[in-house]
Amino acid sequence: MNYEHELTEVPLLKLRNIHKYFGKVHALKGIDLDIYEGEIIGLIGDNGAGKSTLTKIIAGAIRKDSGEIYWNGRKVEIKNVNDARRLGIEVAFQEMTLIDSLDIGLNIFLGREPLNHKIRFLLDYNKMYEEARRILKQLGLRTWNNPKREVRFLSGGEKQGIVVARAMLFQSKLVILDEPTRNLSVAGVRMVLDFIKSLKEKKIACIFISHTLHHVYEVADRIVLLSLGRKILDVPKSQYTVEELENIIIEKTMKQDVSV
Amino acid sequence: MKVKDKEFELKQNTLLFMLENAVWPLFIMIYLVLGLIQPVIFSPTFFTYIIYLSIPLGFAIIAQTICLIGGVLDLSTGSIVGFSAMIAGVMLKDFNFVPPYISFILPIFFGLLCGMFNGYFIGFLRLNPFIVTLATMMAFQGLKIIIAGGFTIPGSYLPEIYLFPGSDTTFSITSFFITILLVWIFLRYTRLGIHIYVIGGSQDVGHMMGIDPKKMLFLIFSLSGMFSGLSGLYYTGFNRSVPITLGNEVLFPTFAAAIISGVSLRGGRGNILNVVGGTLLLGVIEAFLVTYAVSPEARIVGYGFIVLIAVLFNQFRDNVRDSILRRI
Ligand SMILES: Nc1ncnc2c1ncn2[C@@H]1O[C@H](COP(=O)(O)OP(=O)(O)OP(=O)(O)O)[C@@H](O)[C@H]1O
Numbered sequence: 001m002n003y004e005h006e007l008t009e010v011p012l013l014k015l016r017n018i019h020k021y022f023g024k025v026h027a028l029k030g031i032d033l034d035i036y037e038g039e040i041i042g043l044i045g046d047n048g049a050g051k052s053t054l055t056k057i058i059a060g061a062i063r064k065d066s067g068e069i070y071w072n073g074r075k076v077e078i079k080n081v082n083d084a085r086r087l088g089i090e091v092a093f094q095e096m097t098l099i100d101s102l103d104i105g106l107n108i109f110l111g112r113e114p115l116n117h118k119i120r121f122l123l124d125y126n127k128m129y130e131e132a133r134r135i136l137k138q139l140g141l142r143t144w145n146n147p148k149r150e151v152r153f154l155s156g157g158e159k160q161g162i163v164v165a166r167a168m169l170f171q172s173k174l175v176i177l178d179e180p181t182r183n184l185s186v187a188g189v190r191m192v193l194d195f196i197k198s199l200k201e202k203k204i205a206c207i208f209i210s211h212t213l214h215h216v217y218e219v220a221d222r223i224v225l226l227s228l229g230r231k232i233l234d235v236p237k238s239q240y241t242v243e244e245l246e247n248i249i250i251e252k253t254m255k256q257d258v259s260v
Numbered sequence: 261m262k263v264k265d266k267e268f269e270l271k272q273n274t275l276l277f278m279l280e281n282a283v284w285p286l287f288i289m290i291y292l293v294l295g296l297i298q299p300v301i302f303s304p305t306f307f308t309y310i311i312y313l314s315i316p317l318g319f320a321i322i323a324q325t326i327c328l329i330g331g332v333l334d335l336s337t338g339s340i341v342g343f344s345a346m347i348a349g350v351m352l353k354d355f356n357f358v359p360p361y362i363s364f365i366l367p368i369f370f371g372l373l374c375g376m377f378n379g380y381f382i383g384f385l386r387l388n389p390f391i392v393t394l395a396t397m398m399a400f401q402g403l404k405i406i407i408a409g410g411f412t413i414p415g416s417y418l419p420e421i422y423l424f425p426g427s428d429t430t431f432s433i434t435s436f437f438i439t440i441l442l443v444w445i446f447l448r449y450t451r452l453g454i455h456i457y458v459i460g461g462s463q464d465v466g467h468m469m470g471i472d473p474k475k476m477l478f479l480i481f482s483l484s485g486m487f488s489g490l491s492g493l494y495y496t497g498f499n500r501s502v503p504i505t506l507g508n509e510v511l512f513p514t515f516a517a518a519i520i521s522g523v524s525l526r527g528g529r530g531n532i533l534n535v536v537g538g539t540l541l542l543g544v545i546e547a548f549l550v551t552y553a554v555s556p557e558a559r560i561v562g563y564g565f566i567v568l569i570a571v572l573f574n575q576f577r578d579n580v581r582d583s584i585l586r587r588i
């Protein structure tokens with residue numbers, strides 16, 4: 001879909017030759033990636049392939065060692081999470097960044113707590129709980145009726161729901177979801193996939209990471225496969241069936257394993 | 261059926277409220293028990309005295325509470341109390357370039373400086389808070405003795421206005437409660453305050469959500485130092501002198517009071533308003549011991565046990581509270 005515009009349009013996010021080392025581990029070995037407005041990228045790959053590392057670099061949670069990042073064609077340095085947020089990048093990390101001892105409302109707004117419009121330095125708890133309620137309800141999450149509940153009493157899936165709700169609330173130009181369907185029930189998975197589709201309608205781009213190819217296939221415009229820190233496949237979904245893709249992934253991954 | 265559910269819920273909420281604020285009934289209980297042994301405690305003037313007596317330590321407890329909420333501890337609290345009071349005292353005694361009406365800023369300023377020193381090593385150089393504050397605990401303690409030249413500074417060498425905050429009962433008590441209220445607003449109703457809870461919960465999560473643990477740790481220890489300095493000011497006024505031993509017996513009670521008030525040692529939890537309860541609780545015990553002229557050594561032993569009991573009490577309370585909340 002968007003793929004056809006590639007030559008004429010400027011990508012929203014363009015990564016060039018991204019490298020990342022963790023000590024001796026070469027986690028990313030020169031990644032190139034283009035993402036266009038409203039495009040959904042399904043990012044897949046084995047455990048340890050480098051998916052989360054790549055998203056954390058885009059999110060400003062860790063720094064790349066070399067390479068360039070362009071936002072709307074302009075070269076940018078993303079030094080921290082707030083830089084990324086300013087550009088319009090919203091991330092739901094794989095680690096489910098929640099504080100157990102704080103309540104649901106505060107957790108959704110972590111680092112971006114709403115301020116009272118009269119006394120500018122005080123928090124507006126009413127607004128916070130109202131918004132939390134609204135967004136949780138919209139996603140059909142049971143937790144909506146008690147936004148003052150401490151997060152540590154929630155189940156794994158309920159916590160994951162909070163993380164998705166946060167991404168939904170702060171969505172702006174690019175939403176990155178790192179394994180958002182993990183732990184979720186059938187209904188929960190449906191909720192996440194519908195959310196991703198709704199992003200597309202709003203022309204918001206999305207990187208969706210999952211180990212379930214069927215989920216990725218359902219919503220993605222393009223499938224990107226990482227293996228051992230390299231991008232070894234980047235294809236528009238429309239050219240393949242799920243089965244064909246599955247075979248390609250297995251074949252490519254095996255070849256890569258042999259060559260290393 | 262419906263009515264029963266409502267009743268049950270009300271009962272549970274009451275129980276939760278009691279548990280979260282358990283330090284208050286505990287304080288009243290201990291007050292009553294000690295009062296039965298030593299009836300003088302019940303007299304209104306003595307009660308006022310108990311509050312007044314708790315205030316200097318109360319400021320140091322605020323310092324420790326902020327650290328514990330931020331998931332760290334400050335072993336240098338007592339040493340900063342003594343050092344900041346001593347250096348301010350020496351400056352006011354030996355040099356007269358500080359106008360008396362701003363003299364009370366001195367200990368606060370030096371306390372803040374000490375705290376920033378801790379905060380720099382812990383926050384920006386990422387050194388272990390336990391080791392850093394253990395080191396500065398000894399360093400500030402030694403410095404206090406060196407600059408004192410081995411002597412107590414009598415109150416007669418200090419400006420009266422400097423002694424006023426800690427020596428005037430009404431001012432001392434009122435200013436403490438106002439401070440508590442301001443700290444409560446800061447911790448619960450400002451972004452920076454809430455971020456202290458966040459960092460106390462998890463530094464990694466804070467980092468990934470755009471809250472810089474380095475800056476927050478620096479802030480936490482700076483605040484801790486500042487309130488320790490304030491404590492030094494109030495101790496000076498309370499004693500009407502700067503004894504060479506000032507601050508020596510502060511560290512342990514700060515832990516005891518914070519923990520018994522429900523501040524979690526795991527970080528990220530605690531209500532500063534309840535810390536008033538813990539402060540008064542220690543005040544009653546202290547006053548009781550004073551009336552019996554118990555030796556300082558025996559008091560230290562007592563504080564050791566109080567800390568242990570406080571930890572046990574806290575654990576028990578948290579377990580009960582969790583088991584109720586889980587069911588809701
Ligand atoms: N903070 C870190 N310190 C050291 N090594 C790391 C760190 N984070 C990631 N790595 C390493 O980098 C490589 C890529 O990890 P990454 O988390 O990006 O994989 P992933 O594709 O997200 O895997 P998964 O599907 O299991 O989430 C792995 O070899 C991992 O061990």
Ligand SMILES: [Mg+2]
Binds near residue numbers: 051052053178
């Ligand atoms: Mg990952």
